[in-house]
Amino acid sequence: RAKSDRRGxxxxxxxxxDAQLQARRLLEADLRKALANKEFTLAYxxxxxxxxxxxxxxxxxxxxxxxxxxxxxxxxxxxxAEDIGLISALGEWVIEQACQEAAQWPDGIKVAVNxxxxxxxxxxxxxxxxxxLTQSGLCPSRLELEITxxxxxxxxxxxxxxxxxxxxxxxCIAMDDFGTGYSSLSYLRSxxxxxxxxxxxxxxxxxxRADCLAIVQSITRLGSSLGMxxxxxxxxxxxxxxxxxxxxxxxxxxxxxxxxxxxxxxxFSLYPEKQPKAAEA
Ligand code: C2E
Ligand code: MG
Ligand code: MG
Ligand code: MG
Numbered sequence: 001r002a003k004s005d006r007r008g009x010x011x012x013x014x015x016x017x018d019a020q021l022q023a024r025r026l027l028e029a030d031l032r033k034a035l036a037n038k039e040f041t042l043a044y045x046x047x048x049x050x051x052x053x054x055x056x057x058x059x060x061x062x063x064x065x066x067x068x069x070x071x072x073x074x075x076x077x078x079x080x081a082e083d084i085g086l087i088s089a090l091g092e093w094v095i096e097q098a099c100q101e102a103a104q105w106p107d108g109i110k111v112a113v114n115x116x117x118x119x120x121x122x123x124x125x126x127x128x129x130x131x132x133l134t135q136s137g138l139c140p141s142r143l144e145l146e147i148t149x150x151x152x153x154x155x156x157x158x159x160x161x162x163x164x165x166x167x168x169x170x171x172c173i174a175m176d177d178f179g180t181g182y183s184s185l186s187y188l189r190s191x192x193x194x195x196x197x198x199x200x201x202x203x204x205x206x207x208x209r210a211d212c213l214a215i216v217q218s219i220t221r222l223g224s225s226l227g228m229x230x231x232x233x234x235x236x237x238x239x240x241x242x243x244x245x246x247x248x249x250x251x252x253x254x255x256x257x258x259x260x261x262x263x264x265x266x267x268f269s270l271y272p273e274k275q276p277k278a279a280e281a
Contacts, residue, residue: 028084030066031077035090039065042097043260047112047231047253048270050245055270057110057144059253060098061260062090082118091119092128099136099143101263109268112144112174117151120158126165133169140170146197147173149181152190163191177233178219188226195251196223200234203254207239213247220248242276 034040044058064072081087095113102111119125133140145166151159167173174195175187179202188196198219205212216232223230232244235254244252257274 024080027077027080031064031081031084031086034064034066035086035093037067039067040090040093041065041262042094042101043262044101044111044266045253045260046258046270047110047251048257048274049250050241050252051250053270053275055109055268056251057112057142058102058105058266059112059146059260060094060101060114062094062114063260078116082116087116087118088122088124091116092124095128096132096135099132099138102142103136103138104263105266106268108142110142110144110172111138112146114146114176115151117148117154120147120151120154120162125162126169129166129171130169133171141172144172144174144195146176148176149178149187152187153182160191174231179215188222188228192226193228195229195231197231197233197253198249200254203232203234203236203240203244206243207237213243216244216249217247220250223250224248238276245276 041063042060043063044060046055047057047059048054049056062074062078064074064077066072078087081090098111098113102109105111115125129143129145132138133143147163163173172194173191174197175193176197177199178196180199181187196219198216202212202216202219206216207213220230229250230248231251231253232240232249233253235241235244235252235256237256240254241252241256257270
């Protein structure tokens with residue numbers, strides 16, 4: 001029976017598989033043209049020092065405006081760019097663009113750039129960062145590079161050597177999406193990060209689940225005893241904000257404080273209404 005059905009089965013699945021493959025090839029082809037066609041921009045989302053109540057910097061988030069599809073999410077196109085060997089060129093553009101735009105901002109306001117693990121396999125990363133700083137005139141201490149645990153998962157001495165070289169340029173290094181990987185704690189021991197960004201999955205249920213609150217409190221305590229800044233990601237409500245403040249978190253980022261915006265729309269002071277209400281004081 002299986003034999004006689006084979007042809008029919010194959011034909012049943014074929015159109016769907018074909019459509020998926022074709023969509024993927026189209027995306028790849030469009031991505032290859034997108035850089036030259038200037039379809040990428042950066043959106044910047046504020047990171048707030050919730051103790052001092054001021055903006056400490058902005059995270060650069062890559063945006064692709066596809067000519068027909070409109071905005072495509074980085075969650076969709078970055079893995080593809082990594083697969084087809086485009087992430088290094090794209091990542092280089094992001095670093096240069098972010099440094100150039102941030103050099104126009106008020107003094108002391110930082111810019112954070114996300115790095116793909118694949119960029120660490122490319123020997124030119126340190127050189128690229130160094131050149132972007134020199135050409136833009138941005139003070140190195142105002143640039144922060146965000147890596148995820150997966151960067152440290154891929155081996156070896158070269159990754160660590162690269163991180164130390166970057167640090168020697170004077171830039172800051174942040175661990176992004178902390179708590180979502182495998183053995184987070186050992187990664188904290190392998191490199192002295194300047195900042196830990198607590199993944200938004202912990203913040204989402206911060207006010208409804210005691211275990212999430214406990215985890216956030218522990219990460220915050222751990223961070224401060226290691227001399228690292230802790231930043232909560234994905235803060236959407238005032239209630240979450242108040243919990244984070246009480247938990248001793250240094251910084252917060254999320255739609256509650258500001259959406260990612262194009263460089264020309266940035267505001268460098270915090271909206272007064274984002275003060276925590278005096279209720280619990
Ligand atoms: P990420 O670095 O963890 O960035 C935070 C993501 O959370 C961003 O999504 C941001 O728009 C979103 N976000 C911020 N506040 C909130 C909130 O309050 N609620 C919710 N639900 N989400 C919030 P986005 O811009 O879609 O980026 C997704 C991921 O794509 C980033 O996660 C980062 O891993 C990657 N990415 C973005 N830009 C770049 C880039 O230039 N290079 C590389 N290698 N990766 C990038
Ligand atoms: Mg990030
Ligand atoms: Mg993150
Ligand atoms: Mg994330």
